[in-house]
Amino acid sequence: MVQGTANWNTEITKEWLQSYVDDWVQFYKKETKEGKVASYIPVLKKADPNLLGITIIGKDGMMIQSGDVGTPFTIQSISKIFSFIVACMERGVSYVLDRVDVEPTGEAFNSIMHLEMRKLKKPFNPFINAGAITVTSLLNGKSSEEKLEPIFQLFTKILGYRSRINEDVYVSERETSVRNRAIGYYLIELGYLESALDLTLDTYFKQCSIEVTTEDLAKLGLVLANDGIDPQTAEEIIPRNVVRLAKALMLTCGMYDASGKFAAYVGIPAKSGVSGGIIATAPPRVRKETLPFIEGCGIGVYGPALDDKGNSIAGIKLLKHIATKWDLSVF
Ligand code: DON
Numbered sequence: 596m597v598q599g600t601a602n603w604n605t606e607i608t609k610e611w612l613q614s615y616v617d618d619w620v621q622f623y624k625k626e627t628k629e630g631k632v633a634s635y636i637p638v639l640k641k642a643d644p645n646l647l648g649i650t651i652i653g654k655d656g657m658m659i660q661s662g663d664v665g666t667p668f669t670i671q672s673i674s675k676i677f678s679f680i681v682a683c684m685e686r687g688v689s690y691v692l693d694r695v696d697v698e699p700t701g702e703a704f705n706s707i708m709h710l711e712m713r714k715l716k717k718p719f720n721p722f723i724n725a726g727a728i729t730v731t732s733l734l735n736g737k738s739s740e741e742k743l744e745p746i747f748q749l750f751t752k753i754l755g756y757r758s759r760i761n762e763d764v765y766v767s768e769r770e771t772s773v774r775n776r777a778i779g780y781y782l783i784e785l786g787y788l789e790s791a792l793d794l795t796l797d798t799y800f801k802q803c804s805i806e807v808t809t810e811d812l813a814k815l816g817l818v819l820a821n822d823g824i825d826p827q828t829a830e831e832i833i834p835r836n837v838v839r840l841a842k843a844l845m846l847t848c849g850m851y852d853a854s855g856k857f858a859a860y861v862g863i864p865a866k867s868g869v870s871g872g873i874i875a876t877a878p879p880r881v882r883k884e885t886l887p888f889i890e891g892c893g894i895g896v897y898g899p900a901l902d903d904k905g906n907s908i909a910g911i912k913l914l915k916h917i918a919t920k921w922d923l924s925v926f
Contacts, residue, residue, distance in 0.1 A: 630900030630908030671868030812895025862924025871899030
């Protein structure tokens with residue numbers, strides 16, 4: 596039985612929260628058995644399906660980590676938040692939104708259907724592959740290195756070290772991703788790609804192959820929770836209007852065709868990736884009683900066994916449990 600009918604009105608200590616989270620991670624680890632690691636990018640098959648880890652970092656710097664937090668993994672679709680943010684910062688929000696919409700699809704992340712049906716005339720949102728590839732084509736630069744540099748710089752500011760690309764995962768996706776290539780050709784036909792297809796896809800595969808840890812995701816999530824300001828330095832790293840858009844997209848489209856359920860049962864902006872990562876961002880709550888991380892927190896989860904929508908199966912259950920116990924929902 597999971598512990599946890601807590602009375603949070605008493606003093607909240609790190610040790611106390613740590614023991615709850617340890618207990619919850621232990622409990623949900625067995626759910627990993629119900630999922631499968633992604634296999635359509637061949638190298639991702641090597642991941643250990645039994646892993647589950649979480650890092651939570653509060654505005655005051657308090658960090659709770661539990662489970663398998665030591666294993667680096669590729670950021671995959673979580674990168675789409677940051678390519679969107681950088682494109683908005685480089686090109687302006689309205690320029691980007693003229694080329695990609697902000698509507699959830701209710702379809703799988705790699706669906707081509709809406710593009711072909713041309714319901715909206717532009718990709719539905721920046722988090723489905725069609726929208727993300729369009730956004731990557733908008734990034735300034737003549738090479739993938741130039742295009743990705745501002746994302747690396749943003750990460751370096753927040754994480755305190757320069758991230759690296761996992762070469763094996765990048766090559767594995769580049770060699771096999773026929774569907775993204777197909778999406779790319781549709782986008783050329785519709786006139787949305789601003790860079791050559793090969794350059795755009797190469798940049799996109801590289802951005803998806805950036806290696807992160809749960810701690811990195813929690814730090815990135817915390818800056819989003821704190822409206823783009825790094826709580827440690829008080830520096831505004833991302834403009835407020837861009838963060839607001841990014842979080843709205845995370846809430847409505849971040850978990851693909853499971854976004855509605857995630858909003859209803861977890862209720863915080865989040866984004867998943869097929870390697871099993873989830874970034875979540877809990878803004879400050881307005882309550883009289885004391886609650887854990889009342890000033891907001893960033894959360895990073897890793898659990899490579901996925902459900903049928905492509906989201907970490909145990910990770911979602913763990914997040915749902917924590918959000919319920921700590922009343923993290925924005926609603
Ligand atoms: O383009 C792809 O298929 C992957 N590089 C990323 C997909 C992804 O992470 C979707 N996640 N749920």
